[in-house]
Amino acid sequence: MSYIGAQPTTAAFVTDQFSGDGSTTVFTMSVAPANSASVIVAVSGVLQDPSTYAVSGTSLTFSGAPPTGTGNISARYLGLPASGVATTAYRTLTEFTATSGQTTFSVPSYTAGFINVYRNGVMLGTADFTATSGTTVVLAAGATAGDLVTTESFYVSGVSNAIPAVAGAVNTSYITDGAVTTAKIDDAAVTQAKLGTNVAGNGPAFSAYNNSNISCSTGTSTKVLYDTERFDTNSCFDTSLGRFTPNVAGYYHFNASVYSGDSPSNSFLKIQKSGTDYTRSTQVVNDARQFTLSVMMYMNGTTDYVECYFDNNKGSTITINSYTFTQNFDGCLVRAA
């Protein structure tokens, strides 16, 4: 047939055939159409309305089981390349000048069943060549030297498997395990609700002790200067001030303790939040040497801070000793805000 302009090129649509058994309703297709409107389904030669079947991935599900029959179900896919999808060329025309007796020709990648072969301009029938490897064409009979062998190959998998640009089209099966890096996740985007059970956070935590004696006048609240850190994960503890200023908002648990060999009975250890008394220890009257305190409080993650003070009420100056074993101030984030 003659054409005005270039000869039209055509390719068959990918078709699957299934055999019904009267009970099976789900069949696995070789491609994943975008939706039920992207595939023409016929049962026993009768075109099916798209409302009678559904498509999900490569599953074709009928609302009712097709009848028994060998190859009586056909699914023909109407996949068209999605805009912007990068894929191997769909159609490739390749010409060879044959040598005497040449039968094998290496052609660009193609999908088996989607290749036309011409010899000196005459299209060969399917019995005249074999093209199943995806990369070669083998003529049934050797060519004559100088024969012009032309292959018109099609690569359709990239088109049929293109992910449609519709919401919900991409699921985890299309993402390689381990492919999503943290760089793809916005800072602070992972919420507490997305954490599994028994997963500890990495909020601020610190532990410090006082490595110097501290003199405390009676009737006076004297800051306990915990001046040495054991650890300070977020650099929120200031040893020069004995002050913890967390940089993450949330609920914190604090422990504090002091020891004085001067037995400052009637005295207290207390924690101040941002300069205001927040809580203090039990008052011990007789021969009190060790004072301990624990508390939970909310910290805003910016300006709130905590410090410890010792209220000496013995009636004379006492000394808080520099025992690392007994002088502790530590805390950590228990729950984010």
Add this chain to the structure above:
Amino acid sequence: MSLYQKIITLYPELTIEDFTSMNLSGTITLQNDSDGKGDYIAKWEHPTLARPTDEQLESAQ
């Protein structure tokens, strides 16, 4: 002599119960921030006694 002792010297009627270090409802708070500056009056809300001046504290023995 500590600041507390000077205040007690100036006002013998005061007791430890007037200081918040002992009594949360006390009206006088003495504090030391361990910054080398020593004890100071952080709060003076006594209903009848005036806050002592620096001069009075200096002279108290």
